[in-house]
Amino acid sequence: MSEAMQTDPYAGERLKESPFHPRQAALNLREAWSSWNGYRFAEYYYDPEYEYFCIRNGCGTYDICPMQKYRISGADAAAMLDRMVTRDVHKLAIDRVTYVVWCNDEGRVVDDGTIFRLGEQEYMLTCGSPCLAWIRKAAYGYEQVTVEDVSDEIAALSFQGPTTCAVLKRMGLEGIETLKPFGIRRFPFQGGELMVSRTGFTGDLGYELWIEKDRGLAMWDALYAAGEPYQIQPYGEEATNMARLEAGFIMPDMEFAEALKTVHFEHDQTPFELDLGWLVDFKKPHFNGRRALLEEKERGTRYTLTKLDIEGNKPAESSWIYRDRDCTKQIGYVTSAMWSPAAKANIALAMIETEYLDGPIWAWIDYEKELRQYGKVARCTVSKRAFWAPPRARATPPPDC
Amino acid sequence: MKRYDAIVIGAGHNGLSAAAYLAKAGMEVLVVEKNDYIGGAAVSRELHDGWTYSNCSYVCSMLRQAIHRDLDLSRHGLMLVPYLGTISYGLNGEVMLGYHDEGAAHNELKRFSPHDADAMHRFEADMNRYSQFIRKTLMRTPPDPVAPKIRDIHELLFLGKQFWNLGEREIYEYIRFFTMSASEFLDDYFEHYLVKASMATPGIIGTALGVESPGSAYILLHHVMGDVDGSIGAWGLARGGMGAISHALASAFQSFGGEIRREAPVAQVLVQHGRANGVVLENGDEIYANVVVSNLDAKRTFTKIMDPKDLPPGIVKKAENYKIRGSSGKVNIALSGLPKFINVPDNRYINRGGQAFIGSMETLERAYDCWKRGRWSDDPFIESVIPSAWDPTVAPPGGHWMSNFIQYCPPELEDGPWTPEKRDAFGKTVIDKIERHAPGFSDLIEHMEVRTPYEIEQEVGLTEGNIFQGELTIDQLLFNRPFPGYAQYRMPVKNLYMCGSSTHPGGGVSATCGANAAREILMDLKRPNTVPEDDCYDE
Numbered sequence: 001m002s003e004a005m006q007t008d009p010y011a012g013e014r015l016k017e018s019p020f021h022p023r024q025a026a027l028n029l030r031e032a033w034s035s036w037n038g039y040r041f042a043e044y045y046y047d048p049e050y051e052y053f054c055i056r057n058g059c060g061t062y063d064i065c066p067m068q069k070y071r072i073s074g075a076d077a078a079a080m081l082d083r084m085v086t087r088d089v090h091k092l093a094i095d096r097v098t099y100v101v102w103c104n105d106e107g108r109v110v111d112d113g114t115i116f117r118l119g120e121q122e123y124m125l126t127c128g129s130p131c132l133a134w135i136r137k138a139a140y141g142y143e144q145v146t147v148e149d150v151s152d153e154i155a156a157l158s159f160q161g162p163t164t165c166a167v168l169k170r171m172g173l174e175g176i177e178t179l180k181p182f183g184i185r186r187f188p189f190q191g192g193e194l195m196v197s198r199t200g201f202t203g204d205l206g207y208e209l210w211i212e213k214d215r216g217l218a219m220w221d222a223l224y225a226a227g228e229p230y231q232i233q234p235y236g237e238e239a240t241n242m243a244r245l246e247a248g249f250i251m252p253d254m255e256f257a258e259a260l261k262t263v264h265f266e267h268d269q270t271p272f273e274l275d276l277g278w279l280v281d282f283k284k285p286h287f288n289g290r291r292a293l294l295e296e297k298e299r300g301t302r303y304t305l306t307k308l309d310i311e312g313n314k315p316a317e318s319s320w321i322y323r324d325r326d327c328t329k330q331i332g333y334v335t336s337a338m339w340s341p342a343a344k345a346n347i348a349l350a351m352i353e354t355e356y357l358d359g360p361i362w363a364w365i366d367y368e369k370e371l372r373q374y375g376k377v378a379r380c381t382v383s384k385r386a387f388w389a390p391p392r393a394r395a396t397p398p399p400d401c
Numbered sequence: 402m403k404r405y406d407a408i409v410i411g412a413g414h415n416g417l418s419a420a421a422y423l424a425k426a427g428m429e430v431l432v433v434e435k436n437d438y439i440g441g442a443a444v445s446r447e448l449h450d451g452w453t454y455s456n457c458s459y460v461c462s463m464l465r466q467a468i469h470r471d472l473d474l475s476r477h478g479l480m481l482v483p484y485l486g487t488i489s490y491g492l493n494g495e496v497m498l499g500y501h502d503e504g505a506a507h508n509e510l511k512r513f514s515p516h517d518a519d520a521m522h523r524f525e526a527d528m529n530r531y532s533q534f535i536r537k538t539l540m541r542t543p544p545d546p547v548a549p550k551i552r553d554i555h556e557l558l559f560l561g562k563q564f565w566n567l568g569e570r571e572i573y574e575y576i577r578f579f580t581m582s583a584s585e586f587l588d589d590y591f592e593h594y595l596v597k598a599s600m601a602t603p604g605i606i607g608t609a610l611g612v613e614s615p616g617s618a619y620i621l622l623h624h625v626m627g628d629v630d631g632s633i634g635a636w637g638l639a640r641g642g643m644g645a646i647s648h649a650l651a652s653a654f655q656s657f658g659g660e661i662r663r664e665a666p667v668a669q670v671l672v673q674h675g676r677a678n679g680v681v682l683e684n685g686d687e688i689y690a691n692v693v694v695s696n697l698d699a700k701r702t703f704t705k706i707m708d709p710k711d712l713p714p715g716i717v718k719k720a721e722n723y724k725i726r727g728s729s730g731k732v733n734i735a736l737s738g739l740p741k742f743i744n745v746p747d748n749r750y751i752n753r754g755g756q757a758f759i760g761s762m763e764t765l766e767r768a769y770d771c772w773k774r775g776r777w778s779d780d781p782f783i784e785s786v787i788p789s790a791w792d793p794t795v796a797p798p799g800g801h802w803m804s805n806f807i808q809y810c811p812p813e814l815e816d817g818p819w820t821p822e823k824r825d826a827f828g829k830t831v832i833d834k835i836e837r838h839a840p841g842f843s844d845l846i847e848h849m850e851v852r853t854p855y856e857i858e859q860e861v862g863l864t865e866g867n868i869f870q871g872e873l874t875i876d877q878l879l880f881n882r883p884f885p886g887y888a889q890y891r892m893p894v895k896n897l898y899m900c901g902s903s904t905h906p907g908g909g910v911s912a913t914c915g916a917n918a919a920r921e922i923l924m925d926l927k928r929p930n931t932v933p934e935d936d937c938y939d940e
Contacts, residue, residue: 030502046750047501049630053482057640058793163793170798229798231749231790313466313631313936341630342480344470376939400794 015040018065019155019216023224027234034237037130037151039066042236049341051235052242055202056342056388059161059227060235062201064208065216068113068130069151073122076142081115081123083287084138086271086280092117095184097199101271101279102134103289107296108259108268110134111252112276114199116184124150128252134260138288155216159223160206160243162392163230165401168196168207171226177397179207190218201240203247205392245336246343246388248307250274255305255335255349272301273351303332304354307383310346310363314376315339319363321350325377327364331356334363343387348380357382405431405690407922408680409900410667410706411862413441416696417650418915419900419922421472423694424657425931426923431688432659433680435666435862438644439651441696442861442868443910445644449848451797452735455643456850457861458868459731459786459804460484460755462627462636463909464646465540468916471933472653479649480640482791483629487755488745489599490838492764496744497595498751514593524590524600525634530571531578532626532633533940537563539906539913540935542921543880543888579875582610583617584762598759602782605808607868607908609726611769612762616874623873623909631940636755638786641794646910670695670897672711677897680706692896692922696915698863698870699723699883699903702892716893719884723903724872727812727854727865728772732805732831735848739790739801740839753790758783758834768809775815777827782808783834800847807831812854812865819855827853869908870901879905890918891925898922 005011016039018024024042032043041063044051054060072081081089085100092098094117101112111134113127125135135147159168168176173187173196184197192215200206211219224232244251252258259268270293271280280293310316321332332352340347352361361380366373392398409420412434424430432439438446442457461481469479486499486506497513500506510518544556567575578586583604584597591597603624604610604617611617629637639645651661665686670693671679679689695702703712703720745751759765760780768778784806789796796802807827814823828851836842854866863870871877880888883903890898900918902908920932 049483050485050501050750057480057482057791166793166798230793231753312939314939339630343475344466374939 018063019213020063020065020157020220022217023220024063024234032236036066036237037068041066042234044236044238045234048236048238048242051233051239052341054231054233054235055161055204055239055243057162058231058233059159059163059167060233060239061223062158062160062235062240064156064158065154067151067156068127068149069154069156070125070132070135071122071148071150072125072135072145073119074146075121075144077121077123077145080139080142080145081125082284084135085115086287086289086293088281088284089115089123090284094119097182097184097197099279101274101276102138103271103293104259105289105292106259106265107270107289107292109256109271109274110259112250116197118184129258153213155211155213155219157209157220157223158200158206159209160200160202160204162205162390162398163400164206165398167223167227167230167232169401171222177401180396181394189222190215194219201247201249202243203249203386203388203393204243204390205398241336242338245338245347245349246340246386248349248386250276250305250349251336269303270296270301272296273303273305275305301354303351304357305335306350306352306357307387308334308348308350308361308363308380309383309387310337310348310365310381311379312365312376313339313346314365314367314378315346316348316363316365316378319348319365321352321380322362322364323356323359325360325362327362327377331361340387345387346378347383347387350380402689405429405688407431407692407694408433408688408690409694409696410670410680411435411441411696411901412439412647412651412661412663413696413901414443414647414650414910414912415900415902415915416441416694417647417654418468418912419694419696419919420659420915421650421654421657422916422919422931423922424654424659426928428928430654430659431690432654432661433665433667433682433688434661434663436860437664439661439663440644440647442857442863443643443647445642445795448733448850449735451800452802452848453642453795454733454802454850455639455788455804456733456852457731457857458643458910459788459806460636461639461643461646461910462629462634463911463913464627465911465913465916465935466628466630467540467933467936468912470936472650474646474649474653477649477652477656478641479645481629481637482640483632483635483637484786484791485750485754487599487757488742488751489595489757489759491595491598491759492761494744495595496742497599498745499754501750510596513596514591517591517593517596520590528622528625529633530567531575531622533937534563534567534575535622535626536633536937536940537935538879539911540917540932542890542917543882543905545880545886545889547886578622579619580615581618582613582615583621584612586618586621594761595759598762598765599757601762601765602757602759602784605765605769605782606784606806607729607808608872609728609772609809610872610874612765614769619875619878620873623907627909627911638788638791640792642788642792643910646912650912667706670707670894672708672894672897676895692898692926694898694900694918694922695892696901698725698867698901699899700725700864700871701862702899702903711894713893716884716887723883724874724877725864725867725870726872727858727867728809729866729868730777730807730810730827730831730854731852731857732807732828733850733852734803734805734846735796736801736803736845737847738799738845739787740803740835740842740845742839752787756785756787758785758838772809772811775811775813777810777830779830780834781810781830783831784808785835805831805835810853812858819853824851824853824856827851870903871907873907878907882907890921
């Protein structure tokens with residue numbers, strides 16, 4: 001028995017705390033905690049909608065310490081990653097980041113994440129769920145590659161919103177305004193090194209800050225000092241979920257079930273089904289799931305994840321999707337839905353049978369008013385573009401910076 | 402010479418909304434605006450380097466979501482951000498905080514009166530119920546109950562059904578509502594002076610009535626029937642200031658091919674053979690159009706830019722007597738830092754809502770008494786917001802701007818018209834009251850803009866500086882707005898329409914008057930309707 005368990009018999013039940021926890025706990029006025037990968041993690045701090053508007057109107061921080069981070073290095077690192085993920089990793093330049101998915105042999109998505117190219121032979125892979133066992137498998141046969149789980153070594157903070165560039169500049173990160181989307185830059189910080197990538201999960205202007213764990217709090221303090229006149233605010237899972245849905249980004253356990261964890265073989269998804277065909281590069285020789293995906297590409301995809309703009313203002317949470325207004329022919333289901341305050345639209349992501357995408361689409365929406373259940377049928381329109389994609393997210397330098 | 406399908410007089414937000422819907426229907430539309438900037442009273446101007454004021458209207462709740470969505474105003478640059486609760490300042494330094502969390506808000510109310518904390522739930526449910534009825538009327542043309550056409554009968558039946566759905570008890574209450582004072586109405590709920598006074602203030606904003614005057618209860622409802630993203634009663638700020646609303650509407654209008662001409666004040670509406678035929682500008686230019694739409698208030702439209710000979714005499718008289726009394730002032734202040742208010746904790750959230758410098762019901766009524774005598778009170782009601790605490794685009798980092806709305810401020814003083822000296826004295830009264838709650842406040846002032854009804858009328862063109870383009874009293878509401886018999890946006894001269902908030906459903910930056918007017922015009926022209934239905938019917 002460890003010492004902690006002797007003094008606190010419940011120590012094992014309590015979740016880990018991120019390096020930012022002391023500051024975040026002070027700001028979590030609602031004590032709204034959940035968990036992510038064994039870390040205590042905020043659902044929200046003050047109010048989900050308030051925090052969402054910080055992302056769209058000002059700036060906010062989101063703790064990504066619980067996100068899994070693997071350092072993959074060595075002469076074979078690129079080749080190994082190329083075998084693992086569907087995208088061509090050899091195209092990734094140093095100090096650039098790319099979004100990837102990886103699949104099992106059947107072409108079903110194991111997880112999605114990002115690959116950072118940190119050096120000639122050095123990469124960092126990040127993802128939502130622990131993936132070490134799968135990465136080790138992907139490394140079979142490659143002699144010169146080391147995989148290291150650095151999840152607990154790095155303090156990482158996502159910093160998102162239209163004023164983020166101005167705040168980072170104020171924090172002393174000179175030249176940050178020239179950093180392009182998916183670029184990486186390093187800055188000296190209090191004797192250490194602060195790595196900044198222009199990445200995020202909100203579809204807005206934003207950055208992610210990476211620093212060694214012990215300097216995490218100092219970085220937080222410097223960022224919050226610089227962000228004070230910009231009303232910097234931490235945001236939690238709920239605001240993140242709103243922002244990512246507006247941006248049209250997928251979420252594990254919402255849009256897809258991780259293939260290694262599903263019981264039924266059809267309960268997971270392929271990249272094509274998730275409308276991520278653009279991530280699958282058949283020009284490269286071999287990668288996990290290639291043959292199955294090639295077959296699927298030729299055969300056609302049964303389901304396609306589709307962005308829907310739905311009439312009315314009742315969110316279509318967990319709705320069935322039908323081909324007809326009378327709801328006789330079911331053609332899909334909604335995976336995520338919300339009223340979008342930024343786009344002023346009733347938006348959803350839905351898995352819909354591909355062959356029906358060109359026809360009429362209706363959603364049966366259940367909603368509640370003062371404990372009474374109501375239902376309505378609403379017309380859906382397929383939206384090709386993201387519901388929220390402001391030009392500032394892509395502009396270099398960003399406006400007002 | 403070019404002939405437009407329609408000319409809209411005034412680039413206020415309703416003029417732009419009407420213009421956008423007409424242009425969307427394929428019409429060639431010109432908007433003429435007297436100022437060198439657009440927006441009317443939904444305007445943002447940088448009067449001091451780095452600080453952008455919402456010079457007139459300052460918060461938003463009534464802009465119909467259906468219009469925002471239909472015209473895709475988000476893509477045209479509009480973002481509405483809801484703000485948190487309001488701090489109410491009472492007597493002797495007493496301060497009531499408006500917490501965002503329901504439980505915390507209840508606890509705070511309990512500090513003043515456990516009775517009122519409980520009663521607040523019933524009050525909110527009642528207001529919500531009353532709001533739901535009135536909300537359903539906003540994007541509909543009021544039916545004519547006296548000379549009904551088939552369409553009016555349908556509308557009357559619709560309204561009758563909605564009204565009946567309120568339930569028997571509420572129907573009685575509702576009828577009382579329109580003639581009650583805010584004070585009488587609130588007596589049924591609250592006992593603590595500050596709770597009651599803070600709930601009463603929406604009943605006097607923008608109106609020449611007191612908390613004790615019959616009719617002020619409806620004004621109260623008018624201010625809580627809006628919403629932000631479906632949250633009824635919530636208020637929000639437009640990112641970039643209220644001008645962002647007008648700019649988004651203008652951008653939508655221009656995306657449909659619409660044209661805006663600034664610095665083009667209209668001298669007169671041209672009428673030929675009993676039909677509106679265009680406008681003549683003050684510089685003598687004549688511009689012709691098949692339809693003329695006035696975004697000016699009813700009094701101004703019929704007494705300033707029309708030849709009385711072109712109008713039925715009854716209408717000229719009605720316009721002269723139209724109740725459009727100036728009663729509000731506005732003081733916009735650029736600050737070098739965030740003021741510190743007595744008895745308000747240094748709470749980053751609480752300082753980001755509104756602030757209501759009230760006093761008591763008596764303070765409010767006394768301020769009204771002063772107005773009646775052509776004075777301003779030395780203890781006026783001030784409703785303030787610090788938009789820069791939310792909006793990073795309206796002040797430099799660390800700097801702030803404070804919007805102060807003052808009730809009451811007379812359109813003319815007992816000893817004659819406004820002068821710059823009297824205006825500054827009025828501004829000082831406002832600062833003095835804030836200073837009493839925030840010592841050191843005046844040291845933070847970098848710049849200020851003081852607007853009495855005189856300035857509002859001169860700059861915006863609202864008669865007497867009345868923010869609603871006419872009082873929101875029952876004699877001027879629904880089928881009586883602006884005048885009985887002319888509530889369906891059509892004016893006594895053929896092809897002449899009105900689209901400002903002198904028409905149903907009145908003021909408050911809803912963009913609805915304009916949209917409703919466009920729908921009627923398109924109907925007369927037998928063009929397909931481009932105006933959406935409201936989205937509030939399944940609330």
